[in-house]
Amino acid sequence: MRNTFIAMSLATIILALTGVAAYGPEILIKGLTAGGKMFLEMVPLMIAALVFAGMIQVLVSGETINKWMGRDSGIKGLLFGGVAGALIPGGPYVYYPIAASFLLSGAEIGTVMTFVLAKNLWTLTRLPVEFALLGPYLTLVRFGITLLFPILIGLFANLFFSGYADRVRNQIAGMQGKVKTKGSG
Amino acid sequence: MTFAFTILAVLASGASIFAYTKGDGSHVRGFRIAGSTFVNMLPLLFMAFLLAGFMQVVIPPELIRSWLGGEAGLRGVLIGCLVGILIPGGPYIAFPIIASIYNAGAGLGPVIACITAWAMWGSVTKIVFEITLIGYWFTVLRLCLVLLFPPFAGMIAAVFF
Numbered sequence: 350m351r352n353t354f355i356a357m358s359l360a361t362i363i364l365a366l367t368g369v370a371a372y373g374p375e376i377l378i379k380g381l382t383a384g385g386k387m388f389l390e391m392v393p394l395m396i397a398a399l400v401f402a403g404m405i406q407v408l409v410s411g412e413t414i415n416k417w418m419g420r421d422s423g424i425k426g427l428l429f430g431g432v433a434g435a436l437i438p439g440g441p442y443v444y445y446p447i448a449a450s451f452l453l454s455g456a457e458i459g460t461v462m463t464f465v466l467a468k469n470l471w472t473l474t475r476l477p478v479e480f481a482l483l484g485p486y487l488t489l490v491r492f493g494i495t496l497l498f499p500i501l502i503g504l505f506a507n508l509f510f511s512g513y514a515d516r517v518r519n520q521i522a523g524m525q526g527k528v529k530t531k532g533s534g
Numbered sequence: 535m536t537f538a539f540t541i542l543a544v545l546a547s548g549a550s551i552f553a554y555t556k557g558d559g560s561h562v563r564g565f566r567i568a569g570s571t572f573v574n575m576l577p578l579l580f581m582a583f584l585l586a587g588f589m590q591v592v593i594p595p596e597l598i599r600s601w602l603g604g605e606a607g608l609r610g611v612l613i614g615c616l617v618g619i620l621i622p623g624g625p626y627i628a629f630p631i632i633a634s635i636y637n638a639g640a641g642l643g644p645v646i647a648c649i650t651a652w653a654m655w656g657s658v659t660k661i662v663f664e665i666t667l668i669g670y671w672f673t674v675l676r677l678c679l680v681l682l683f684p685p686f687a688g689m690i691a692a693v694f695f
Contacts, residue, residue, distance in 0.1 A: 353665055354578050361585040368592035376591055384587020397542035403568035404549035407560045438538035440624050441660045445667035469653040475625045482633040490695050491646050494687045502679050520669035526570040
């Protein structure tokens, strides 16, 4: 966590300095304003997402998650994760807290991977923008080619990286301030 | 944005009310998890937004656009992928840039590679949020798994469409 913060600060500073070298010092104000504005716009969205993610952790029992998204859910779990990903609106500050909650409650790594990738590739709220700006042909070809990617990758992750999930879960638990919750029944 | 907030607010309040009606203090625990996550991640989140802001102003769309001029074939597809990860922000920022690349004459393959890389590899700003919110071990696995898909999607588009 501390290392991530240091790395991210360094990246920001390097990028800011590159900007200053290329465009002059007023880029600092522009960057701070752009970042600050985004931050303020996203805070309400993020708070709603975090509350929802928190409630998932206490409301949805380990068995329920297991049944729908866990080890024995198989292809049904992948489809469920995919549909959830396609339907949930909002950016990464929304779906990553929810994905983290799924994992902590016992969802399989591949199911959560499918959820994230379906959000990236299938997301319904983005479709109108893509359609309007790039036209129906390109949108359909893009959608058609990438349609199966989330399921295929989720399947692959479940087959080969099941054991890796605990490493991910431990890290999330640490990041959430060590409130380990396995879902309550 | 308002639409997204409305849906999330309905989901969040619906879940909270449901937790409250269980009558066992579930809602308090849910709020506590949300609060502790938020407080723990706030410094990192703030830095993530700052980084995203600088990406937006330091890397101008014109520069990105100029790279994909008349490129085609595998080279075009690979450049398209690289352009995809450099495009900052969500769909409302990214798609106008991608559309301008397409309208400037880039082929179907590079443009689809670009969209797929932006979506699947994730623009750099998205990866920053991912590391902040779900941890780098998840990011590492996800990036390894999706590595080949954007060039693959671009090549299929270039060859068959």
